[in-house]
Amino acid sequence: MAGSVLQAHDLWGGYPGNEVIRGIDLTITAGDAPLGIIGPSGVGKTTLARLLRGSMRPTRGQVTYEGRTVSRLPRKNKKDFTAAVRFQSQDSLTITDPRLTVAGNLKTAVKEARKAGRTHATSTAELLDAVALPEHFASRVMLTLSGGERQRVALATALATRPEILVLDEPFTAVDPQSRGDMARRIGALLEQLGTAAVIITHDLELVERMCPSVHFLADGQFVASGAIGEVLARAEHPAVREIAAAAPLAVQRFR
């Protein structure tokens, strides 16, 4: 299934009286390096994720997967789509069964990937390491984990399914800021090993700076600046870019 492509073509969508997304074009291909989509709170990042996932219908334009319109996929193609393109939001925990242990949960996800023909040799220990959890967490029951620990296991579970494309909407909100950099590095390495393309949707410039060679800035319903993050920050033509840059001076400094 190598080479899956998810595309948005002049995508518009939102809520009654509030057209949040207004003309977005985007192409994500399996194997791509992580792409960051960054914008301030309330700008429409989650709405864009919903549109890409097909859980919300566009008012204009379309999202396609392998050339087919996502919101109208026949059942068989829909199954392929949900297996190959995985969406992980801050509150979706991708936990197959809360009574399972962490290892049981991860193994179920690996089996799911195998069934879909995406085998990989990533062990439970490697998956836990990618989200900076010690190996003894393997025997913990999902229900007993803290919010931050669950979010880490949810990420490890999403990785265990080895999707072609993984869309992460604010993936580290429940992870303490000190651990985010380390997790970003580890997850980045595993994404590369698995050949999974990732889209990181966030307001956190530091996270994008650590994980994504290229970025789109979302403002006014559109991508107002795109490219290598250092160059976009150096130009800082749009007020939204300047606003985000001002909130993360250390990240900006690293590009000087």
Ligand SMILES: Nc1ncnc2c1ncn2[C@@H]1O[C@H](COP(=O)(O)OP(=O)(O)OP(=O)(O)O)[C@@H](O)[C@H]1O
């Ligand atoms: N179900 C809904 N019905 C009506 N308006 C909504 C709904 N969900 C979101 N909105 C509005 O659409 C706009 C974009 O919301 P969205 O959640 O996509 O922003 P966001 O960039 O993800 O924000 P945050 O970073 O705070 O999570 C906001 O003004 C929000 O209030």
